[in-house]
Amino acid sequence: MLNAKYSALAVGVTICLITFLAYGSQLFILELTSREFWIFNTLVGGIWVSYFRCIFTDAGGVPNGWQPSWQGGDSFGGGSGEEGEEDDEGGSSSDDDDKDGEGEGRGKKGEGAREQVKPDKQGRIWGNADCRWCKRCKRWKPARAHHCKNCQTCVLLMDHHCPWTFNCVGYRTWPHFIRFLSFVIAACSYLETFLVGKCLEVWREREMPAYLGPSLSNLILLAMLLLVNTLTDFAIIVLWIRIIANISEGYTTIEWWEQERHNALVRRQAVRRQVYPFDIGIYANICLFMNGGILTWWFPFLPNRPVGEGNAYGGGLRYEVNGFEKTWLTWPPPDPEKFGINERRHMQKEMEGGPWTTGEYDVSDVYAFRRRQREDMRRRFKNDDDGDEEYASEGEDGERKTIKRDEDLLDSYLDSTGYGSGRIEGTYYDERKRQEEMKKKWRNEEGERLADYGVDEEADVLDDEDSVPLAELLRRKREKDALMSGKYR
Incomplete structure (x- = not known):
């Protein structure tokens, strides 16, 4: 992945590339009909609108003063394992108080604020693992948020920091980014048909005198356009397929990296397998990332979606889960190889019985x-x-x-x-x-670390527990204990 410090140069190169392919081809090579002209330039217009919205739209940060739903609750974590089992059978719900289900399962202060929640009236289950602490920002951040080392802030639903857009792909920029890639593929593929047709026309007329055919400069320009357009189209198609495959399963690129890490630990029998909680179905997953149904996916002028609980799709602060695991479990699961000496001793003690x-x-x-x-x-x-x-x-x-x-x-x-x-x-x-x-740092099969996606890997590390709120320490302790002692089984 391109180094983020070259982002300004990358944006300039991208703008020049779009200009060269879109307008250099029309001015010097192609002879489009009126219908072809409007189709092609409509696609190019979609590229420009989506690209600049990717650059200038805030990716979505944590609102000022945001607090986890359990703040002030003394029974953090839903109590003991026995209480958790009771929650499975008779957990509380607040359907009457929260019509869209996003406040469900919060409970009252000090009364099981981290209970396993029930489905709301629409059958959705909202996870309540909204309580991680960022030591860089000195504030809480919800599930699926990460601290970007380039933007120097926590980004909701962060996928990666994209140097080509000089911005993060996050909760508010996801729709623009996917539209941008889609318009690029459509425009480049449409242009490819014209360029290939032009090359075939030149080849059929190869026996004619040179002065009756295209000039040498036009032939060089045609070859350059065909080469650059083909490579661009191929690269973007590969990227688009990978991203669509991820989001159809509910993953961001960062979360897919975390899934690979979790799979590696499971194969080594270091942890038990934990089901990825945010896969709620192909269509529902895509709607979350695209902020709406299929009729609105490709319209580039839709307003940016707001951040905040009470908005659609949880407003970036809460997410629907599939219910296969406890709703208060965070993703990714705790990594035992990042534990200190004391935690590893406890794990060995539990294993030896x-x-x-x-x-x-x-x-x-x-x-x-x-x-x-x-x-x-x-x-x-x-x-x-x-x-x-x-x-x-x-x-x-x-x-x-x-x-x-x-x-x-x-x-x-x-x-x-x-x-x-x-x-x-x-x-x-x-x-x-x-x-x-x-x-x-651990690397996946492609040799990538979280830092390659722009994530500050040290933002969640507890190297100075005095600066971390007690509730966050309790959450981590609860998950570590459950991981080591097998309470999740």
Whole structure:
């Protein structure tokens, strides 16, 4: 994908390309009839309108002051697993208070605000996983929103940051972007028929004297137009097919990447499979992205859709789900490889089916023994190059965090192998290697990371829990515990 820093140049190239193909062909090569002229230029007009709306339309950000529906509820997450089972049978609904179903399942403050919701009067189920925290914006963001590192804001229903439009493809720009691609394909395919016909005409008259045929400059221009138009049409068709295939299943490009990551974890048996919640049917999925039924899909002058609950399709803040999973589950599911030492210990404890230690012991003695183990391990690895870099820090706070991180690694090693066992490669170095691999980020089969789509991958990382609201920490803890202990099964 093109680097976003070249976006201004990419927009200029795109404008020049449209101008060259649309008007260079008409001025110097083609001889169109009146009907052909109006059809072709109508398609070109659709390209211009859709393209500039892609550029100048706000992709859709989180409204100022937006709060998750459960803010202020003490029973965050719907309570224990037993309560969740009761919710499946007799969960509350607010059909009478919310006619369009978007407020359903919210409950009262402190009374099961994260319950499993029931279908509304139209049979729709609205997910209530609307509670992620962005550490960049210092604010809440709903499901399917991501922080764009180029736009420096959270974008609703974000697909990717498109350098060719100098903007994000998000909740409000989705219809314009798909129309733009569709008009480009229609116009280029229509132009292709004229250019190929012109080439066949030149070939049939190849035996005629040169002065009776087209000039050399016109032949060169014809060849350039045919080559550029064919490549452009082919590239846009491939992109269009991929996007339409994704949105027909309810995926954005980012969510499809997340699905591939989830599939990889499932194959390795690191997590249980979680059904993608936003696939509600082919036609309904496309209507969500195109903001309306089939009669309005290709009209380029439709007004931009508003953001806010109470509007159609949840206003970008809530989304209909298929109901195969708990409605309060977020997508993507928690990634266990991003968990810290403590979470991984808990996971191993759950997998082994027993506590880490048994019996009574003197905590002070364990603390003293562990401190001695740390000191011995530091002396043992003092000549290690990575260790020298690990302890290098610019200030007291940085040094304290660095030492604490390395002590966690040492604890993980000592807990599972025992000091003096000689099995250094078992845990300690594996953990350090794992953290180094995490910095490289996982890539899909095409070699793409989330950062390639413009997503700030660190916006959701909990590296400083003091700056994250307690409710968000509770949500993450609940999902991690459920993931590790198998409560979702």
